Amino acid sequence: MPRRPRSTAVLAAVAAAASLLVVPPAAADPVPAPAPDHCREQCHHVLPPGQNGSATFAELVAHMLLGTRPPHSDDQLGRYDALAGGYRELTTATIEEFFLDNSFGVRPDDVERTYQPREDVTIVRDKTAGIPHIYGTTRSGTTFGAGYATAEDKLFLMDAMRRAGRGEVTPFAGGAPANRELEQRFFAASPYTEEELQQQIDAVASRGERGRQALEDAQSYVDGINAYIEQAHRGRYFPGEYVATGHVDPITNEGTIEPFELTDLVVLASLVGAQFGGGGGGEVQNAIARMSLHERFGPERGEQVWAAFRAEDDPEAISTIHDGRSFPYGVAPEHPEGVVLPDPGSVVEQQLVFDPTGSATEPADQSAQPESRNPRPATDDPVESLRGLFDDGLFPEGMGEPRGMSNALVVSGAHTESGHPVAVFGPQTGYFSPQLLTLQELQGPGISSKGASFAGLSFYTLLGRGQDYAWSATTASQDMIDTYAVELCEPDGSPATVESNAYLFRGECVPMQVVERENAWEPNLGDDTPAGSYRLAVFRTSYGPVTHRGTVDGKPVAFALARSTFLHEVDSIIGFQEFNDPAAITSPEAFQRAAHDINFTFNWFYVDADHTAYFNSGANVVRKPVVDPSMPIAADPAYEWQDWDPVDNTAAYAPFEEHPNSIDQDYYVNWNNKQAPGTAGDRAEKGAVQRGDLLDTRVRERIEHGGTFDRASLVQAMADAGVTDLRAERVLPDLLRLIDREPVTDPRTEELLTRLRAWLADGGRRVETEPGSHRYEHAEAIALMDAWWPLLVRGEFEPALGTPAYEALTDVMQVNESPSGWQNGEPGLHVGQGHQGSAFQFGWFGQVSKDVRAVLGEEVPGGFGAPLCGGGDPTACRQVLLDTLRQAAEVPLEETYPGDADCAAGDQWCADALVHSKIGGIAQDTVSWQNRPTYQQVVEFPAHRPR
Template identity: 30%
Template sequence: MKPGLLLSTLLSASLLAACGGGGSSNPAPASNTPTPSNPSTPETPTGPEPRPSNVTAPFADYGTVLNILPPGQDDIGGVANLAADIPGLGDLLSTLFDDLVAETGLVPALSKEPHFDDQLGLYDALVRSEPGLTDDQLGDYFKAAPLLAPDAGNWESELTLDAAGYQVEIKRDNFGVPHIFGDSRRDALFGVGYVTAADRLFLLDVLRRAGRGELSRFLGPADFSFDEDIAVNAPYREEDRTTMIANTIARFGDDGAQVFDDATNYVAGLNQYVADARSGLLQVPVEYVALGVQLEPFVIEDVVAIATLIQGIFAGGGGNEHNNVLLLQALEAQTGSKDIACDLWKDLRHGTDPESSVTTTTSFATQSPPTLPDICPLSGELAGQFPGAVMFDAGSFQSYDPLSHEPCGRPGQPECPEALGNVPALPGTGVVGGLLDTVGDLLGGILSLSFLDDGGQALSQQWANLTRQLPTLWTRKDTLSEQQQQQAMQRIAAIETGIQGLRDGFPSVMSNALLLNAEHSASGQPLAVFGPQTSYFVPQLLLEMAVHGGDINTRGMTFTGLPYVVIGRGPDFAWSATSGSSDLTDVRVVQRCEPADAPAHGEGGYQVNGQCKPFDVIDEQWVARWNLASSTDPEAVGQNEAVTRRVIRTEEYGPVIGFATVSGLPVAVTRQRSTYFAELDTALPFLQASRNDVHDVQSFYDVFHNTTGSFNWFYIDDRDIAYFHSGDYPQRANGIHPELPSWGNGQYDWNGFIPQQAHPQESNPPRGYLASWNNRPARDWWAADAHAPYGSAHRNDILDVRLQQLVEEGSVTRARMVEAMGDAATVDLRGQEIVPAALALLESAPVTGDQDSAIRLMQDWVANGALRRDRDGDGNYDEEAAVALMDAWYPLMIDILLPQITAVEDVDGQNLSLMGRDNKPGAMGSAYNNGYYGYLERVLEQAAGTSASPYRALRCAGSNDLATCRGALANSLNQAIAELGGIASMDSWNVDETQDQIQHRAIGLASVPAIHWQNRPTFQQVVEFTGHR
C-alpha cells in the first residue's frame, strides 16, 4: 500500500479534531461514489513543482502568543506514568514482564515522564484566580508559545535523527513541547511523524483501529460504541480507503502531489519510531504488554481511518430528517390535530429563531434552499409543493444496526472467528480472587499507584520495601493487604470504564472563541482567546508541536495521527475553530426491488434512474478477545465475543440506516453525507496554512473555504479579526424539503455545493467582537434538519454578555479577555438565562415567605454571574445554596411547565425529543450546549407578555393563562425547596462538586487527578500581534 493516503487523511483528521475538514481550492464536486469492485491504487505522483518559500525570516515572531494543553506533552502510557522514582521498580517489572517481553519484543516504559501532567495545574488554577487579573500574571495559567530558532536558548533535550535519508533535529523546551527543525519540508514532516509516535504511540494505535470500526478487534469486548458508530456512518473496506487516496491526489493537482509527499514522509517518521521500538531500542507504552496487543507499522490507510473518525465526530451536520417524521407523527397522534402537531414541531425545531445568538449579525439566507418552507408536512399540500419529500408510513420505520456481537468459544456457544495478530494477554490481574496469584498481586499493586497522590507516596515506599523482598514473594499469597487489593481492583475497573466510555467521551460539538476588534483594546491591536474543546483524555487526543523546515513555519496543535498543525499560529497570524453543525447530510429513501441477477448476499437492490441496482454489502467477522480492558466481572473474565459487521450501502446515497414503507411499498432509508467517501478532501487548507499561505483576511477566507467539514474558523493578525463558516453544503434540487427525507431515485440529486460567497463570513464586525460557542453562524442561516439548540437561550449568550461589557469598557488587555473567558467557563447558563424570567414571573404577584427567601437567594446569585465556582478551593461552590436550588428546581420546571415536550420523551419506549433536557457539567467539561433552556425561557416570557418572538403552540404548563403558569412555576419552586429540606436548612443545602469535576478519561492505564469543572477549550491560545510580514 502506498503511503500517500496518510497525509490526506491526517489533514482531514487534523481539521476535524481541532475543528474542521477540507478540500481543494476549487475542486470539482466530489462524486463520493464507492467503487468496491474496482478500487484505485494511487500511483506515486510526480513530486510537486518547486515553489518559493513564504518564510523569508523563518523564525520571526511578530507578537505574543500563550497557550495551554493539559495534562501535558509527554505520554507513552502505562506504568511510565503510574509511579515515579520508586527504588527497584524497574527490576520488579522486568521480572513480571519477562515472558511477554520475549514474546512481543517490546520493552515497556517504567519511569514517569517529566511532562506527563505539568500543564494540568496551570489549567486548573485559572478558576481560582482573583478578580483583576493582569497581563504579567498570565504565566501562572498559560505557557509562552513563541516561534524559536534552533539556537534560541536552553533546550531541555535535543535529538538529531539521521535515518532513512532524512535528517532532522528535535529540541524540546521546558514543557517538553517538541520544536522540529529540518533543512527541507520532507525532513520536517519526518520529524513530525517521529514525534507523534514518541508522544502518543498507544493512542495512535487506538485511533487507527477505532476509525476502521474495529476497535474491539484490538482492545477486546470492552466497548463496541466506536465500531457501531463507524458501521452506521462511515463503513469502508480497506480498498475504499486506498481509493480515497487516489481520488484526493487526482483532485488537487500539484497540491495533491505535495500532500502525498508530506504524507509519505510523515508515515516514514512514524515507522522509524516503530522500528526502533520493535528492535528494543526504545521503550513503548506498557499497554502493549499488559493488554497483549502487538505494535505494527503504520500505513497511509491508517490516517484515512483516523480522518474518518474525526470527520464523523466533529465535522458533521444534519442527517436526521427521519427523526422529524417520527416526531411529527407522534405529535399528531397526541394532539389529534395536524396543524397543532406542525406548529409544535416548528416550535421545538428552532429552525430560524430570530432571538438565537449568532456569530455574525449579517443576514445569510444563502443555503439551499435559502429559507425553510412554512408548509405543514402533514398536510395534503406536501406532495404537490415538494414532490421529492418523503413521509414514510406511520409505525413502519425500523432502524438498522449493521454491527452485532455474541459470546463465543465456550461450551454451548458458537465457535469464535480467528483471532488475528494478538499475543496472550496478562491474566485477570488484581481482579478475580480465584485468578489472583503473586504476579497478579504485584502488578495490581503497581497499578494502584497510578493516582500519584499523597497516599501513593506511602504505597511507593511500601513497594520499595517489597521489591527488596522479591525472592520471598513468589510463595506468598498475602502480598497485598485487603485495602491494596481493593485499590488494584478499582484501578482495573477504571481501565474498563475508560475504554467502555471512549466514544461517549468525544463531544459531538466543541470549542469557543472570543475575538475583539483593535479599537477596543488597550494596545490598539486585536485580541483573541480561542481554542478547540475536545474533552479530556490521558493522553490528550491533541498534540502540540512547532515545525520549521522548507516553507513550514508554524506552531500549534494537531490531532494525534495527523501531520499538520491544524489550529495554531504562524509568524504574524493565528487561527482557531469551533464545530459548525450545519446541514451537509441528507436522509434519502430508496425503493427496494429485486435485481434480475439476484446478488448472493440476499439483500436485493434499489431503484435508481429507472434501474434496479443491487445493494453493496460488506460482510465481515472478527473476534473481540478478552483482556484487561474488558469486563472484570468474574463470569465475564476470559469471555470472547464474535463480532459481525454487515453493512448495506448504495453507490449514490450512502449506507442504509433503516427500513420502512411508503404507501405500503418497501423502502430503505440511507444517509448521504457530502464528505462521505471523500474524507481526505480536507487536506488542502492545512497544507496551505502550514506554508503560511494565509497573510490577510481574504487569504484566510480562501484557504479555509477549502474545509469540507462544518466548522467556524477564526483569524487574527495585528490589524484584523475575521470569521468564516466552512463546509460542503449541497445545492439541493427543486422539490426537496430540507427538513424531511427525500427520494433517492436519480431525480432529486445534489448539484454541487454552495459558493464561497454564500458562506457566513465577516471581518472587524461593527459591534466590536466575534463570539462563537457552537451557536447559529448567522442571522437567517437555518439550523440543520433536526438540530434544535438554536433557541433564545444558548451558551454563546454567556460570551455575548461579557464581550459586550468589554466593548463598553474599552482599553481591554489580554488578561481582561482571559478573565472574561474564565468567568464564562463557570457560568450556569440556566441561572443566567432562565432564572431571571422565572423570578420576574413569580414577583408579578405576592410571594410566600419561603419563596421570598429563595427568590432573594437566586437574585444574588444571578447578580454575581450565576457561577458554579469554588474560588477558594474549599470543596464547596462559593454560592453553594443557590447552585443546589438551581439543580433541584430545573428538572421540576421541565416536568411541570413543559408537558407538551415531556409527552414525546417516551413514545413506545423511544425518546423523540430533538435534544436532551440538560447538558450539565461533568467529566467531559463541555456543558450547556443543548437542553430545554430556550423552551423554558420563552414560555415564561410568553406568560409574562414580554416575549419578542412567541411560540406558535408551545405554552407554559400547556396554558395561555398567566395565573396558571405562575402557579405551576411556584409549585415547582416549592417542590425544589422541599426536596432540599426546606428554607430553614438552607445553610446545609449542598452540591457534590465531585460530580461536576473534569475527569481525564484514560486511554490505557495512566490517570491524573480530577480538576475543577471549567467549560472552556482543551487547547487554548491567547493572542496579540503587534507587527506583520
Template identity: 30%
Template sequence: MARNIIPSGQYGAVPPPVAAPQQAQMYDALTPKFDQVTNDDLLNLFKSEALDPAADGPLTPDPAPRPGVTIQRDRFNVPHITGQTADDVVWAAGWVIAKDRTLLLEQARYNSRVAAIDAPGLSAIGLVSSLAQFAPSAQTEQEVAKQVKVLTDQGAAGREVLRDIDTYIAGINDYLKSINSPNKPWTRNDVIALNALKGQFFGQGGGDEANRSTLLTGLKSELGDTKGRQAFEDLSQKDDPEASHSIDKSFPYGAATAKSGPGSVALTSFSATPAAKTASAASVPSAVPEQQSNALLVSGSRSETGNPLMVAGPQIGYFYPGLTLEMNLRGPGINVRGATSAPLPGYMLIGRGEDYAWSLTSAGADIIDQYAEELCGGSRTKYRYKGECRSMQTFDAGTLTIGGKAQKLRFRRTVHGPVVGYGKVGSREVAISSKRSSYGRDVVDQLFYAEMFRGRVTSPQTFTKAALKSPQTFNSFYVDHRNIALVTTGRLPVRDPEVDPALPTRGTGEYEWSGFLANSKHPQQINPKDGTIINWNNRSAAKFTSADDEWMQGSIARNDLLKRGVFARPKHSLASLTGAMNAGATQDVRVMELQPTLSKLLRQGKAPSARAQKMLDTLDAWRRNGGNRLDRNADGRIDDPGAAVMDGIWAPLADAALAPVLDDQLPKLRRLQSRFNAPPQGQFGGWHEYMDKDLRTILGQNVRGKFNLRYCGSGDRSVCRRELWKAIDTAGASLSRTYGSSDPTAWRANANAERIEFVPGLLTTTMAYTNRPSGIQQVITFNGHR
C-alpha cells in the same frame, strides 16, 4: 503576546510520567479566577507560544536519526523541530508523534476506519476511548484507499499533500523500527482514516431526520396536522431571528422550503440497525458531536493596544494520551507552532505563523441527509431507484472486538450510503440510508492546513480561500495585527426545492442533490462592524439555518455568556478577554439567561410556601453573584446554594412548562433533546431555550419570531405561573430531604460529581468543572507588520 495551554499535555507514555499533569494543573488553576484574570496569570498559567524555542527553556536535545533534522525539547517537553528541507520537517513530525503518542496511534489507526466507511451506529472516537479493537477487511481497505485518487485529483496541491503523507508515514515507521515495535508499518490508509475520525468527531452535522420525523408524526397525531407541524417548527428553532450570530452579515442556507412537499416523508416509526450489536456499549452515538469549542476575537477598535486579540480553541474532550500535542516547526518556507494531531502530516490543526494565528470550532452544518428507500416486493434488501428495483450491497467491514468478544461488522448500502435502520410511513416499511457530502473526501481537508504549514496564507482573504477547500464543516477564525475574520466551511449540499431538510428525503431518485453551495455563499466576514467575532458553536450568521440534528439554536444560548463578558467593557486587554472566556466557562446558562424572565413571571403571583419563595430568592441572588458553579474552598460542594436549587427543580420545572401542549410527546422529545446538557457536559442546549421565548411571549414582552403555539399553561399566564410554582414547591420538598434542611441557603450541590476526568482513566488527575477549550487554548495578539 502569544501563550497557550493543552491540558492533556505533551506526554503520552503509559504509565504517565511524573510531569504528565503539569499543564492540567496550570489549566485547573485558572478556573477559580473567574473574570479576574491578570497579565501575570497569562504568564504563569499559560506557556509560551513563541516561535523562538528558548522562550520556555532550558532546551534539551532529542536525537533523531535523519541528517538535516534537529529536535530540542523545552521544559514542557514541547518539541522544537528544525529541518534543512520541508521533507525533513514533515519526517520529523512523524517521528515525534510516534514517539509521543505510540499507544494512541495504535489504538486509533484501525478503529478510525469505522468513521471512513460510515459504519452505522459506531463512533470511532468511542471505540478508541473504550479500547476496542477493529480488524478491517480487504473491502474496507479498498474503500479507504479510494481517497488517494480523490486527493490527487486536486492537482499539484493534492499531490503535495500526498507526498507529505508519505514522508510523515516514513517518520512514524522509522521510529517504530527504532524501538523494535511489533506493530505493522503505517500506510496511507491509516492517515486517511484518521482524517475521517476527525471529521466524524467534530466536522459534520445533520443525519437525524428519521428520529426527528417520528416526533412530527406523534405531534400531528396528538395535536392535529396543523398544530402538530407548528409545534415541530417551534421545537426545531430552525431559523430563530433571536438566535446568537457571530458575524453581522446574512447568509441564507437550509431553510425548510417544502413543509409538506413530495420530496420528503415523515415516519411513523424508526428502528436503528447498528453495524455491531454491542456498539451502544462501546461508543457515544455518532450523531452527537463535541459541541464545546469557542472563540473570542476583538478588533483593534475594542483592544487597549489598538491591535486585535484572540482567545480561542477547540473542545475535543479530555484524553490521556491527548488527542492533540504541540510542535514548533521550522524549515524552508515553514515557521509555525501550535497543536497538531495524528491525522495531520506535520500540519497544525490550531496554531500560529509569524504574524497571524487561527483556530476552529465545530460548525455542525447540515452535510448529512437520510433517505427513505422504497422497498420492492416485500423485500428488505431490494429498493426502488429511478424506476428500477436494485439490490442493496453488503459491506463486510471486518471484525470488531469489544471486551474480548469478537463479532463481524457488516451492513448494507444503497446508492445513497449505509442503511442505518428501517422505519414505516403509515403501514409501509422503508429502509433509511445515510448520505454524507464529505464521504470519501475526508483527506481533502488537509489542503487547508497545508497552505498555512507552507506559509502561503498572507491575509484574511487568502485564509478564507484556503479554508473553503475543506469538505468538513468548521468555523475557522483568523487574526493578525489588524484583522479578524471568520469563515464557515463544509461541502454543503444544494437540495431539491421540494425537500424539507428536517425530514427524510424520498429516495426514489427524483430528489437528489443538485450540487454544492458556492464558496461566496458560505458565511464569512472580515472585521465585522461591531469589532467582535464571538462563537461557542452557535450559528455563524443569520439565515444560515441549523442542521436537522441541532435544535438548540434559539433565543438564548451559552454564547450569550461570552458576549456578556466581552461587551461588559468598551476595550479589552488580552487578560480581560481571557477573563470573559473563563467566567463563561463556569457560569450556569440557565440562571444567567433564563432566570430574569422566570423570576419576573413568578413574582407576579404569591409563592405556595415560604420555602418556595426562598428558593426563588436564592436563584436571584446566585445570578447577582455571577451564576458560577465554582468550588473555591475545595470542600467538594458548589459554593453557591443556587446551583443546588436550580439542579433540583430543573426537570419538573421544564416538564411543567411544556407538558400542557406536548404531553405524551415529552418522553420522545427528551430522547432527542435533553432538558439540559448538564455539567460536566458543556451546557450546549436544553429546554431553557424553549422556556425563554415562550415565557417572554406570555408576559407580553417584545419577542421576535414568536412560537406558533403557547406552551406554559397553554398560554394562560396565571395557569403557567401556578404550575411552575407547584413544580418548584414539590422539588423543594425532595431537596429538603436530600440535604437534611428546609432552608435552601443551606443546600450545596456536589462539585466532585462535576470534576473533569481524563479518558480512559490512565491519567488519574482530575480538574474542577470548567467549559473551556481542551484541544489547545490560545491567547494571542500581534503588533508587528508584514
C-alpha cells in the same frame, strides 16, 4: 480503592524491566535558529494535561504502585485548572501562570533535549512542557520529524484510534462493552473498504501540485512514525500498554507493533470528521417528533409548535456575523416537496451486530459501576497487574458521540487598548489521558507553524499560529447530511419487506452493498472478558449507509444517510497545508480562501496585527429549492443534490460567496451558536437562548459602553462565561418575573427563591468557595437548579404536548446539559455523566424562555404562538413553576448527583469536575469544572512581515 502496600517482588520486576530499556542517545547538534516571529512574546496557549502521552512498561507499573507519572504528562493541567479560580486577578503580566509561551523557538536555558532521528531534521524538546520543535532542512525531513515526534508522545493513542476508526477495537484490546460500543459507532459512521480508503488518497494526490505535495508530506510523516516504532520496539522503550494488551512480551520482547500506512491517516481523518466536523443526520427523529405534534394538535398548530421548537432560523438567536448580512443555507422552503414521513411506530434502527458468540451475546450491565477508573494492582506480578488496566475497555463509555464544542472571542483593533486585534480561541476536544491533540512547532521549506494537531494527523498544524497570524476553529454543524428514504424491493420481483436488502434506484432494483468486519477476541487480552465474536455489517445504498428501516404508506423503506464528505475524508488536507505555508497566508482574504478548501463544517477565525476574519467551511451541497433538509427525502432524482454523481459522491457545492464570511467585524464570538442570519442549524439548539449568549453579552456590552480589551480582559470574559450557569443568567430572570406576579406566601418556598435570587445576583456562577475547597459558592442554589430544571421542563411542556410528543422531542434534543450530566425529565436520570466539561449547548433553554415570556404576555418572535405552559394561563403556569420547585427541593443530593466510578453519590463538585478519561495507563487528577476549550490560544500580534 485503597492502595496496596508496595511489594519487593513487584519493585524488583519494575527495576528489571527498566534495566532492559535502551533509550536513544541525545544528539549534540546545536539548536537551530528560531523562525521569524512577529508575535513578540504575546502569543500563549495551553493543552492539558500535558504533551507526553507515552509511558513504558516500567513507568506504568510505577504509576499503578506509586502514583508517579512520566515527565510532561501532566505539567499543563495545573495552569489550566488555576484559571477557574484565578481569572479575576489575571493581568497581562501574569498570563504565563495560566498559559504557556507560544513563541517560536526554544530559549537556550529551556532546551531539554536535541536529537536527529534523520539527518535532515532536528528535534528540540523544551524543558517547560516537552513540546517538540521540529526543524527540517528538507520538507520531507520536517514531516518525517513530525511523525517521529508524535509517535514518541502518542503512539498507543494513535494505534488505538486507527483501530476504532476501522471498527476493530475488540481484536486489538478485548471485548469489553465500551470497546464494542466505540467500534460499532465509528464503523457505522464511516464504513469504508480498504480500497475506498486508498481511492481517497489517490483522489487527493491528483489535485494538482498541492495534492501531490500533500501525498509526499503524508508519506514522510508515516515514515517517521514507523521509524520510531521500529526503534522503540528494538530498544524496548515502546508504550507499556502493548504489554497490557498482550501484543508484546516485556521480557522476551516478542510481539508486534504494526506499522502505519497512509490509509490509517484516512481512517483518523474520518474519525475526526465524524466527531467534530459534521452536521445534520437527525432527520428520522425529526420526522417522528413532527408527526407526533401533528397527531396531537393537527397539522396547522402542530407545525407551528414544531417550527418554534426546531428553531431553524430563530430571529432571536445570536449570530457570529452581525453586520446585517444574511447567508441563506439549509432552511426549509415554505412549501416543500418530497418530504417522507414514516408510518407511526414503524421505524426501527438498522441492525449492525450479527452472529454474536460468547461474551458478545451478554448484555452489558448498565447499572454496575466500576470500582475505579484507575485500578491498583491486585497481584505482585506487574504484567498481570497491567492486564487489568483495560478490564472496562480501552475507551471511555460515550466516546465517539458527535460533539459540538469549542469557542472563540476575537476583537478588532478598533476596540483594543493597543490598536491591534486580540483573540482568545480554541477547540474543545474533551478531556482524555493522553489528550487527543498534540502540540508541536514545524519549521521547514514551505512550512512555518506552531500549535495543535490531532495525534496521527500532525504532519501539519491544524490549529495554531504562523509567523504573523493565528487561527482557530469551532464546530459549526451546518446541515450537510441528508436522509433519503429508498423503497425496498426484491430482485426477483417478489413482495418486499422491511428486511429486504435491495432497493429501487432510478427505476432499477439494485442490491445494497454490505461492508463487514469480522471481530473476535480472546480472554485475557487486556481484560477479563470471556472469548467472543460478532460480525459488524453496514448496508450501503448509493446515497449512503442505512440507519433505519420502516414503512411509508405501508410500503417498506430504508432510510439512508447521505453525507457530503463521505468518500472525501481527506480532501481538507489542501486547506490545512495552506494554513501552514507562510507564502500562502498573506492576508485575511488568503486565509478565507484556504479555509474554503476544507470540507468539514467548521467556523474558522483569523487574526494578525491589523485584521480579523471569519469563514464558515464545509461541503455545503446545493439542494433542489423544494427540498426540506430537516426531514427524510424521497429517493427520486427530482430531490437529489444538484449534479450529484453517486459513483464518487460529488455534487454542486455552494460557492465561496455564499458561505458565511466576514473581515474586520467589530468582534466575533462563537460557542457553536448560529453562524449568520439565514443559516439553519442542524439541530434545535441554536435558538433564543444559547451558550454563545454568555460570550456575546460580555464582549458586546463592553464595546457598546466604549470599553476596550487587552489579552487579559478578553481571557476574563471567556473565563467568566466558562464558569456561569446559562440557565441562571438567561432563563431564571424570566422564571422569577412570572413567579413574582403575586406574593409567595409559603415561607419554605420563599426561602428557596431567596437562594436562587442570591445566586443570580452573584452572577449565577459554579465556582468554588476558594481554590481547592471542592465546595461551590451557592451550593444549595446550584443543587436546586440542577434538580428543578428537568422537572420544570416536563411540567411546563408535557401536559400540553402529551407524553408521546414530549418524549419524541426529547429524542431530537435532550432537555438539559448541565456540567454533571444531562437529564431527560426525571431527577437523577443522568445519561452520559461523563465529566466532559462542555455544557449548556444542548437543552430546552430557548424553548423554555420563549414559552414563559409568551405567558407573561410579551411578543415573542419565532415563538409557539399560544403559550404551552399551564395552557397559556399565567396563574396556572406560575403554579407549575412553584410546584416543580418544591418537588426539586425534596430531591436528595444522591439522586441529583448519583455518583459514578470517580465520584461518590451526592458529591456536587465532583459530579461537575473534569475527569480525564484514560485511553492508556496513566490517570490524571480530577480538577474543577470549566466550560472552555481544551486547547486554547491567547493572541495579539504587534507587527507583521513586510507586505
